Amino acid sequence: MEKLIRLYKTSRKKKMTGVLKTLLLVMGLTIVLIWSLLPILWTLRISLMSKVDAFSMPPKLFFYPTFENYIKLFSKAYFGGRFIHYFINSLIVSIGSMSICALLGAIGGYTFSRYKFKGDKFLSFSIIASRMMPPVVLVIPLFLLIKNWGLYDNLIALIFQYTAFNLPFSTWMMKGFVDEIPVDLEESAMVDGCSKLGAFFRITSYLIAPGFIATSIYTFILSWNEFLFAFIMTSTKAKTLAAAAPELIGEVGVEWGAIASMGICALLPAVILTLFASRYLIKGMLLGAVKR
Amino acid sequence: MKLKRVYPYFLVSPIFLFLVIFLVYPTLYQVYLSFYDIYLLRPDKATYVGLTNYFKVLSDPNVIHSIYLTLLFTFLTVILELVLGLAIALLLDRSWKGIGILETIVLLPFFAMPIVSGLVWKFLWDADWGIINYLLSLIFGIKIGTLNWLGDPNLAFIAIVVTEVWNHTPFAVLVFLASLKAIPIQPIESAKIDGANPIQIFRHITLPFLTPAILIVLTFRTIFNLRVFDVIYSLTAGGPGNATYLMSINIYFSAFRYYQAGYGGALAVILLIITLIFGLIYFKILYGKLEV
Numbered sequence: 001m002e003k004l005i006r007l008y009k010t011s012r013k014k015k016m017t018g019v020l021k022t023l024l025l026v027m028g029l030t031i032v033l034i035w036s037l038l039p040i041l042w043t044l045r046i047s048l049m050s051k052v053d054a055f056s057m058p059p060k061l062f063f064y065p066t067f068e069n070y071i072k073l074f075s076k077a078y079f080g081g082r083f084i085h086y087f088i089n090s091l092i093v094s095i096g097s098m099s100i101c102a103l104l105g106a107i108g109g110y111t112f113s114r115y116k117f118k119g120d121k122f123l124s125f126s127i128i129a130s131r132m133m134p135p136v137v138l139v140i141p142l143f144l145l146i147k148n149w150g151l152y153d154n155l156i157a158l159i160f161q162y163t164a165f166n167l168p169f170s171t172w173m174m175k176g177f178v179d180e181i182p183v184d185l186e187e188s189a190m191v192d193g194c195s196k197l198g199a200f201f202r203i204t205s206y207l208i209a210p211g212f213i214a215t216s217i218y219t220f221i222l223s224w225n226e227f228l229f230a231f232i233m234t235s236t237k238a239k240t241l242a243a244a245a246p247e248l249i250g251e252v253g254v255e256w257g258a259i260a261s262m263g264i265c266a267l268l269p270a271v272i273l274t275l276f277a278s279r280y281l282i283k284g285m286l287l288g289a290v291k292r
Numbered sequence: 293m294k295l296k297r298v299y300p301y302f303l304v305s306p307i308f309l310f311l312v313i314f315l316v317y318p319t320l321y322q323v324y325l326s327f328y329d330i331y332l333l334r335p336d337k338a339t340y341v342g343l344t345n346y347f348k349v350l351s352d353p354n355v356i357h358s359i360y361l362t363l364l365f366t367f368l369t370v371i372l373e374l375v376l377g378l379a380i381a382l383l384l385d386r387s388w389k390g391i392g393i394l395e396t397i398v399l400l401p402f403f404a405m406p407i408v409s410g411l412v413w414k415f416l417w418d419a420d421w422g423i424i425n426y427l428l429s430l431i432f433g434i435k436i437g438t439l440n441w442l443g444d445p446n447l448a449f450i451a452i453v454v455t456e457v458w459n460h461t462p463f464a465v466l467v468f469l470a471s472l473k474a475i476p477i478q479p480i481e482s483a484k485i486d487g488a489n490p491i492q493i494f495r496h497i498t499l500p501f502l503t504p505a506i507l508i509v510l511t512f513r514t515i516f517n518l519r520v521f522d523v524i525y526s527l528t529a530g531g532p533g534n535a536t537y538l539m540s541i542n543i544y545f546s547a548f549r550y551y552q553a554g555y556g557g558a559l560a561v562i563l564l565i566i567t568l569i570f571g572l573i574y575f576k577i578l579y580g581k582l583e584v
Contacts, residue, residue: 028383029394036398039458042423043412055421057436108307115300123304125575130315132571134519136540137560140547141321142314144335164314167307227407227522232548245407245526256415263408270403278396281466 040267047260054256069261078258079247082236087265090240092155093230094223094269097162101170101219106212108167109174110200114183124175131168135228146233155238158230162223169222170215177211178204214280217273224269241266319564326557333551345558354534355542355559359566362539365453366517372457373513374506377464384465385472395469402462410526413455417441417527442528445535452524452536459523460516464509471505472498504578511574518567539563 046054048065072078079086112124142161151157181204189199230243241262248258274281326345328338349355384395401409416422419440428434441451479497488496521540524530530537530545539559547556 025383025386028379032380032383032398033394035458036401036462038423039409039412039416040400040404042416046415057421057426059423059426104306104310108304111300111303115303117297117300120300123308125579127307127311129571129575130311132515132567133315133319134540134560134563134567136519136521136543137322137564138315138318139544140332140553140557140560141318141325143332143547144325144553145318145321160310161314164310167310171307221403225403225405225407227405227525228544242405242407245405245411248411254411254414259408259411259415263405263412266405266408267400267403271400274396274399274403278392278399281399 043260043263045260046256047264049257051257069257070265073258073261073265078255078262079244082239082244083241083262083265086239086241086244089155089238090224090242091269093158093162093240094220096155096159097166097223098216098220100159100163101166102212102216104163104167105170105174105215105219106208108171109176110178110204112171112175113178124171127168127171131172135165135226139228139232142229143232152233153235153238157233158238158240161229161233162219162226165226166219166222170219173211173215173218174208177208177215181207210280213277217277217281220273221270224266322557322564323561325554326561328554328557330553330557331551332547332553335553338554341554345554346562348555349558349562354537357534358537358539358542358559359562361449361537362518362563362566365449365456365520365538366514368453369456369460369517369520370510370513372453373461373464374509376457376461377509378468378502378506380461380465381468381472384469398465399462401458402460402466404459406459406522407526409455409459410523413451413458413523414442414527417451417455419443443532445532448528448532448535452527455523455527456517456520460513464513467505467509468502471502475501507574507578511571511578514570514574515567518563518570 047069048067049063050066050068053060053063069078073083075081108127112120146152146157149157185203185207186196186199189203190196194202225242226240227242227245230240231246234240234243245259245262248255248262325338327340327342329341329344330338380398384391384398416424419425419437419442422441424441425434425436425439428439429436439447441447475498480493483493483497519540520538521544524536524538524541525544528536530541540563543556543559543563546552546559
């Protein structure tokens with residue numbers, strides 16, 4: 001009997017600590033959630049507010065949402081009507097550099113993973129090492145060079161520059177993905193009469209697809225968000241959304257509604273991509289960066 | 293046979309073409325420029341001055357201050373991102389229903405445009421209208437307007453550290469989460485059977501498994517935080533006074549506001565050397581003995 005009571009007590013105790021543990025976890029997760037989301041939700045809130053509502057203290061919990069800021073963004077009030085132009089520029093630059101990075105990164109990653117050749121270690125290390133180059137160090141010489149090459153205010157210049165910045169990263173990640181795939185798979189396909197290229201397209205390419213998607217999303221977002229180069233290398237024709245952001249800090253003072261609505265629009269592509277592929281992102285990291 | 297030996301070099305050559313034209317050549321050009329006295333808008337009228345720029349830079353107390361701030365900023369942000377990233381990843385690493393959505397939300401700040409993040413946080417930090425002071429008044433009863441986050445030198449430094457940590461902690465979360473998911477379950481299970489407590493399990497099983505991830509986060513965050521520009525440019529632009537005048541800001545202003553390309557160039561080369569020192573130490577540890 002005594003034994004039973006003791007058993008009952010310990011099981012109760014265990015249950016209690018279990019409940020306590022869950023409670024603490026939920027609390028922790030809530031704090032993390034607020035920390036991550038509050039600035040973004042606050043931005044969304046300001047973007048839907050009139051100027052008067054935005055500057056109220058204490059902050060209004062309830063307010064009439066207005067799309068005034070978004071209407072102004074797409075019309076001439078903010079950015080002088082060039083918002084869509086900048087947005088499209090950003091898209092062109094990001095997709096362009098993402099595509100080149102995806103192609104060359106996949107080829108490079110595959111080569112470094114599957115071929116043994118003289119100096120391969122040195123070459124792959126020098127690719128990673130070039131990732132260390134701070135963009136702010138390159139911005140002065142590149143400003144002069146780009147002007148000399150006649151590529152100032154040209155989308156091509158940005159696409160190539162971002163490609164160079166992101167290639168080390170995409171090559172490195174793709175090498176990690178190909179490393180994970182057993183060579184036997186390709187070899188058995190080749191025994192069955194596939195060419196090396198055929199084996200790649202029929203087998204390896206399917207297996208590295210998650211990594212390929214993850215890498216592409218990263219390079220897209222890195223280009224989409226880049227500010228310094230776009231700001232210095234463009235004036236109007238090739239200006240990207242990020243580079244245009246300082247325009248909103250006008251002489252009359254900062255237009256908070258404009259910044260908030262522009263910020264939400266700038267976050268949209270990334271959010272859509274992440275919702276669509278968040279499991280690839282984590283899986284991608286797992287394969288590409290960590291396991292080595 | 294000969295063709296086969298050249299093949300891998302042929303495959304990786306486009307990558308090196310990009311890196312050489314857009315990273316290596318500009319870097320060398322930057323070193324070259326740092327020995328000249330150049331007015332950015334008249335690069336044709338450069339005069340060779342030897343090491344004068346370096347003497348000027350290193351005898352400028354403002355530059356020494358910049359270097360000190362950059363190192364302090366990098367140290368604080370990297371430590372905070374590492375600890376917070378690990379804590380958040382440990383919280384998120386469970387198989388609850390709907391945890392995937394939480395993961396996506398936690399990753400969101402990573403995708404936010406840094407230049408816009410800076411502007412948005414400017415509103416959050418605002419002494420009179422910001423939500424941070426409002427929350428502090430609710431929780432700790434600090435009167436709104438007492439803490440002038442962006443106006444007070446010490447507080448402004450805290451503000452840029454917190455903003456940067458918000459922006460890039462998700463990177464650490466991603467790496468830690470990926471490697472936590474890769475930890476095999478058996479050693480933990482058998483340790484539990486042997487009566488190990490959670491702290492012992494973390495210390496002796498989880499942590500050793502996480503060592504590569506910790507090194508990756510340290511490497512990448514150090515290299516990237518040494519060069520942080522966007523967030524600080526839009527949040528404080530180096531101010532108030534020179535409280536947040538990091539090296540990246542100093543390089544940018546020297547070259548693109550005062551047009552002293554040679555002086556800014558020397559400063560850039562110093563930042564590059566600091567980055568390389570940290571980078572090489574980390575890479576050496578990451579790769580063990582490097583066979584180059």
